[in-house]
């Protein structure tokens with residue numbers, strides 16, 4: 001499957017069966033895919049549908065995302081810049097190719113390496 005992130009136009013190709021769960025958001029969600037590939041999407045609540053920092057706008061492939069449940073819809077209502085194609089990256093589970101735009105107000109938090117400004121490294125440090 002393929003996840004394209006705009007405006008960077010970064011394409012992440014992955015095999016969902018071979019991808020480990022990042023422990024953030026739902027398995028194979030947009031956030032899970034991003035964190036597994038070092039593409040940071042802010043996720044202040046850790047992917048538990050309790051914030052809106054993982055808000056993305058789906059540009060193509062809506063039909064390849066899980067249906068929105070009531071929890072996601074209620075949370076999204078609070079997101080700045082809400083559109084008809086808005087989703088929460090931690091809740092929208094991929095089943096095919098999609099392209100999403102990370103809104104510029106969330107992009108300010110984007111950093112390389114998959115870390116979160118609120119939660120630290122996306123991949124937990126090895127246990128000693």
Ligand code: FES
Pocket residue numbers: 042043044045046047048049050051052053054055075088089090091
């Ligand atoms: S990370 Fe908080 S709602 Fe998605």
